[in-house]
Amino acid sequence: MSLPPPKKVTSHDVAKAAGVSQSAVSRAFTPEGKIAAKTRQRILSVARQLGYHPNAFARSLVQQKTNIVGVLMGSIDNQFYPKVLETLTAQLQANGRQVMLFSVGPDEDIEDTLLRALQYQIEAMVMTSVTLSSTVAKTFSEAGVPVILFNRYVDEPGTFAVVCDNASGGRMAADALIGAGCERLAFVGGTPNSSTNQDRKRGFVERLAERGVALSFALEDKSYSYGWGQRAAELLLKNKAIPDGIFCSSDTIAFGVLDALRTRLAKRVPDDVCVIGFDDVPMAAWDAYALSTIRQPSDAMVEAVLEILKNPDAAPVKRDLPVQLIQRNTTRPY
Amino acid sequence: MSLPPPKKVTSHDVAKAAGVSQSAVSRAFTPEGKIAAKTRQRILSVARQLGYHPNAFARSLVQQKTNIVGVLMGSIDNQFYPKVLETLTAQLQANGRQVMLFSVGPDEDIEDTLLRALQYQIEAMVMTSVTLSSTVAKTFSEAGVPVILFNRYVDEPGTFAVVCDNASGGRMAADALIGAGCERLAFVGGTPNSSTNQDRKRGFVERLAERGVALSFALEDKSYSYGWGQRAAELLLKNKAIPDGIFCSSDTIAFGVLDALRTRLAKRVPDDVCVIGFDDVPMAAWDAYALSTIRQPSDAMVEAVLEILKNPDAAPVKRDLPVQLIQRNTTRPY
DNA sequence: CTGAAAGCGCTAACAC
DNA sequence: GTGTTAGCGCTTTCAG
Numbered sequence: 001m002s003l004p005p006p007k008k009v010t011s012h013d014v015a016k017a018a019g020v021s022q023s024a025v026s027r028a029f030t031p032e033g034k035i036a037a038k039t040r041q042r043i044l045s046v047a048r049q050l051g052y053h054p055n056a057f058a059r060s061l062v063q064q065k066t067n068i069v070g071v072l073m074g075s076i077d078n079q080f081y082p083k084v085l086e087t088l089t090a091q092l093q094a095n096g097r098q099v100m101l102f103s104v105g106p107d108e109d110i111e112d113t114l115l116r117a118l119q120y121q122i123e124a125m126v127m128t129s130v131t132l133s134s135t136v137a138k139t140f141s142e143a144g145v146p147v148i149l150f151n152r153y154v155d156e157p158g159t160f161a162v163v164c165d166n167a168s169g170g171r172m173a174a175d176a177l178i179g180a181g182c183e184r185l186a187f188v189g190g191t192p193n194s195s196t197n198q199d200r201k202r203g204f205v206e207r208l209a210e211r212g213v214a215l216s217f218a219l220e221d222k223s224y225s226y227g228w229g230q231r232a233a234e235l236l237l238k239n240k241a242i243p244d245g246i247f248c249s250s251d252t253i254a255f256g257v258l259d260a261l262r263t264r265l266a267k268r269v270p271d272d273v274c275v276i277g278f279d280d281v282p283m284a285a286w287d288a289y290a291l292s293t294i295r296q297p298s299d300a301m302v303e304a305v306l307e308i309l310k311n312p313d314a315a316p317v318k319r320d321l322p323v324q325l326i327q328r329n330t331t332r333p334y
Numbered sequence: 335m336s337l338p339p340p341k342k343v344t345s346h347d348v349a350k351a352a353g354v355s356q357s358a359v360s361r362a363f364t365p366e367g368k369i370a371a372k373t374r375q376r377i378l379s380v381a382r383q384l385g386y387h388p389n390a391f392a393r394s395l396v397q398q399k400t401n402i403v404g405v406l407m408g409s410i411d412n413q414f415y416p417k418v419l420e421t422l423t424a425q426l427q428a429n430g431r432q433v434m435l436f437s438v439g440p441d442e443d444i445e446d447t448l449l450r451a452l453q454y455q456i457e458a459m460v461m462t463s464v465t466l467s468s469t470v471a472k473t474f475s476e477a478g479v480p481v482i483l484f485n486r487y488v489d490e491p492g493t494f495a496v497v498c499d500n501a502s503g504g505r506m507a508a509d510a511l512i513g514a515g516c517e518r519l520a521f522v523g524g525t526p527n528s529s530t531n532q533d534r535k536r537g538f539v540e541r542l543a544e545r546g547v548a549l550s551f552a553l554e555d556k557s558y559s560y561g562w563g564q565r566a567a568e569l570l571l572k573n574k575a576i577p578d579g580i581f582c583s584s585d586t587i588a589f590g591v592l593d594a595l596r597t598r599l600a601k602r603v604p605d606d607v608c609v610i611g612f613d614d615v616p617m618a619a620w621d622a623y624a625l626s627t628i629r630q631p632s633d634a635m636v637e638a639v640l641e642i643l644k645n646p647d648a649a650p651v652k653r654d655l656p657v658q659l660i661q662r663n664t665t666r667p668y
Numbered sequence: 669c670t671g672a673a674a675g676c677g678c679t680a681a682c683a684c
Numbered sequence: 685g686t687g688t689t690a691g692c693g694c695t696t697t698c699a700g
Contacts, residue, residue: 007478008398010693021671026695036669051476056453057391057400058693062676064342066391068434077616082416086407089437093447098454100402101433103423113427119390120432142385144341226620259621282411286560287593288622344677355687360679370685392677395692 009052018046029054060121069309070122072102072113074129078224078252079281080296081128084150087302088126095306097123104130111136118143124309126150131194132159146312148305151296153195153318161318162304166196169294169323170203173247173276176292176325178211179334180274182245186217188232188257189249190224200249200278217243224249229256230264237265244273251277251284254291258330275330290329297321343386352380363388394455403643404456406436406447408463412558412586413615414630415462418484421636422460429640431457438464445470452477458643460484465528466493480646482639485630487529487652495652496638500530503628503657504537507581507610510626510659512545513668514608516579520551522566522591523583524558534583534612551577558583563590564598571599578607585611585618588625592664609664624663631655 011025018025020043027033028043046052060066069092073081089099102117104110114136117125125140128150140147141158153161177185187204189197197220205215217236221228229248233256236243248254254277261267261275269275277284280295304319327333345359352359354377361367362377380386394400403426407415423433436451438444448470451459459474462484474481475492487495511519521538523531531554539549551570555562563582567590570577582588588611595601595609603609611618614629638653661667 008693012693022693023671023673023695024669026693027670030695034669039669051473053449053452053477055395055455055693057394057455058676059695060391060676061389061395061678061693062695064676071435076416076420079413082410085435086410086437089435090439093437093450098450099435101405101419101423101435103420103427105424115387116427116432118387121389121391139385143387226616230621255620255622263621282560283617286589287564287597288589342677346677356677357679357688358686360677361686364679368685373685389677392692393679395677395694396679398692 009050011052011054014043014047014050014052017050018043026054066121066123067097068100068120068122069097070102070117070120070125071099072104072117072125072127072130074104075224078129078250078279079283080251080279080298083282084128084298084302087299088305091302091306092309095309097309114139118145124148124312126305128152132156146308146316148308150301150305151196158316160308160316162301162308162321163196163199163318164296164301164321164323166199166323167203167206169278169296170200170205170247171207172294172323172325173200173278174204174207174211174213176276176327176331176334177245177247177274178208178213180245180270180332181334182243182274183213184216184241184243184245185213186219186236186243186246187215187249188229188236188246188253189218189220190228190253191222192220197249200247204247216241224252226252226256226259229253229258230260231256233257233260233265237261237267242273246273246275248275248277251279251281251291251293253277254293254330255283255289258289258291269330270332274332277330280326284326284328292328292331293326295324295326297323343384345386345388348377348381348384348386351384352377360388400455400457401431402434402454402456403431404434404436404451404454404459406438406451406459406461406464408438409558412463412584412613413617414585414613414632417616418462418632418636421633422639425636425640426643429643431643445473448473452479458482458646460639462486466490480642480650482642484635484639485530492650494642494650496635496642496655497530497533497652498630498635498655498657500533500657501537501540503612503630504534504539504581505541506628506657506659507534507612508538508541508545508547510610510661510665510668511579511581511608512542512547514579514604514666515668516577516608517547518550518575518577518579519547520553520570520577520580521549521583522563522570522580522587523552523554524562524587525556526554531583534581538581550575558586560586560590560593563587563592564594565590567591567594567599571595571601576607580607580609582609582611585613585615585625585627587611588627588664589617589623592623592625603664604666608666611664614660618660618662626662626665627660629658629660631657 015022027035137156149161277293284291349356361369362374471490483495611627618625
């Protein structure tokens with residue numbers, strides 16, 4: 001039951017066994033390598049027998065290119081991100097790149113984590129749900145490693161951003177709620193100082209104003225969590241004139257709001273109160289919620305990241321992908 | 335708005351600027367490096383100014399150690415895994431290691447992905463929700479890279495496994511359902527040929543037998559999904575004598591069962607039918623479900639992975655961590 | 669088409 | 685303590 005000796009087999013070993021030079025082995029493993037088909041065959045076959053796998057580290061060293069992109073994800077509790085991470089990984093892999101995951105706990109130093117990333121010579125850093133300090137942005141910029149913010153943007157040089165059109169989403173939510181006949185509107189947001197939250201709110205409020213409706217309540221918290229949604233709903237219903245339409249800046253918040261409304265506050269949705277979320281995570285479609293929401297184009301957003309990676313020398317851009325209203329059962333159709 | 339020239343600064347550059355040898359720079363960046371405190375200070379300061387970051391690839395090459403562990407995760411749609419991935423990443427990072435993520439789509443060749451992993455000289459490969467073929471197991475074993483199966487085990491040499499005590503979980507579910515007064519029991523499983531599913535079912539059936547109850551229905555499918563749960567519930571209720579207790583081999587399946595039961599089949603839970611899941615994902619605690627379930631000790635399981643990583647030369651082991659019954663509102667307390 | 673030789677950036681003896 | 689030297693495994697000119 002003991003493992004075979006984990007002796008690393010190198011291209012030299014293969015070369016010797018195949019009776020060729022070491023560089024021939026290298027060429028055999030390079031798709032465009034100038035080498036006779038027959039020779040390549042023989043080398044590959046010997047390699048397989050010996051259990052040879054080219055060392056990506058050595059290759060990266062000499063090629064000055066690691067093909068690794070770093071990914072830093074906060075709040076994995078938002079159902080939206082696992083999906084994104086999955087397709088991002090798959091797409092990147094299909095493009096010959098690998099994802100290296102970085103984590104940054106609440107009490108940890110993000111700075112520290114990011115330096116680790118730099119040591120691994122990542123090609124770029126994709127960040128979600130994380131606040132990017134100027135210092136960090138500068139470190140990366142100086143190292144020539146582009147930062148790609150996902151679902152957030154900041155005004156830092158060398159920083160790319162891929163976001164959906166959050167403001168439009170906010171406007172759609174406003175129209176949906178007004179169209180459902182709501183008159184006392186509330187906004188329940190997450191991280192107040194994030195661009196995402198601000199844009200969603202701004203679009204919502206702007207559209208409300210255009211249609212002559214005031215925003216009656218606005219609650220915000222640093223988290224996008226279920227628990228916060230529950231608390232927010234309870235807070236909201238403490239008022240004498242309670243809202244009849246609630247726009248939540250994430251589906252997860254909306255789930256909390258919905259549950260509190262139905263289970264704890266004995267309200268009917270959408271009869272007494274309409275609720276609309278943002279993201280369109282898989283659960284939003286589940287029977288228990290059937291949540292009306294604004295769908296983020298997650299695949300297109302991942303696509304946009306790939307696009308940036310393909311052309312990293314271009315001036316930093318902010319991509320703004322279109323969103324879509326998905327009407328389900330927490331709003332009345334209009 | 336153009337990026338600064340991404341000229342890589344090396345330890346030689348730092349050495350020159352600090353007036354020391356290149357190896358001094360290396361030592362300055364090695365915690366135990368024998369070097370005068372003053373010299374180190376100077377070097378580090380020069381390094382910072384120049385924006386120097388040690389190249390992990392070069393280091394790994396010479397040290398023959400990459401500190402990278404590969405992670406391959408199927409079914410990210412099961413809420414259980416994002417959480418696992420997060421803590422795994424965090425823990426590994428705290429141990430000076432990094433996670434490299436690998437993906438394998440439905441139509442892709444897993445073989446292919448895994449060879450990529452081998453090229454990156456990963457220290458070990460953690461795999462979840464993936465069937466490990468003998469071929470693959472052999473490839474890794476020959477390369478001296480331990481495979482750590484998470485939540486699954488197979489009988490292959492060189493393969494470690496970290497699982498919870500699924501059979502006990504099944505037994506607990508049986509007791510909970512019988513305790514709730516159920517008499518016609520059903521099992522709704524996922525991937526039939528996975529050890530996890532089999533063990534859960536086996537424990538359930540065994541305990542049922544011990545208490546003199548027969549298993550009335552057993553449905554299985556290749557997926558652990560919500561949709562499958564819905565379909566299963568509908569199938570189950572087509573029978574003349576419908577079950578009054580259902581054990582689902584994952585929470586996600588249970589959510590589908592519950593929703594179908596309540597929304598589509600007009601059954602009351604737990605009055606008409608009791609339901610119990612497995613995993614205890616965050617949503618199980620949400621008001622909309624309040625699902626009784628068997629909790630997997632995810633943190634302990636991650637811990638066990640770390641443990642194996644610390645001692646990879648030990649004979650492959652199968653860790654079997656204790657589970658716990660969490661009674662909520664889809665069963666009647668007993 | 670193939671082999672020889674020169675490094676990629678770093679660590680680890682080995683002398684001083 | 686510090687510098688010098690020899691590679692880690694590979695790609696890439698450069699000859700042939």
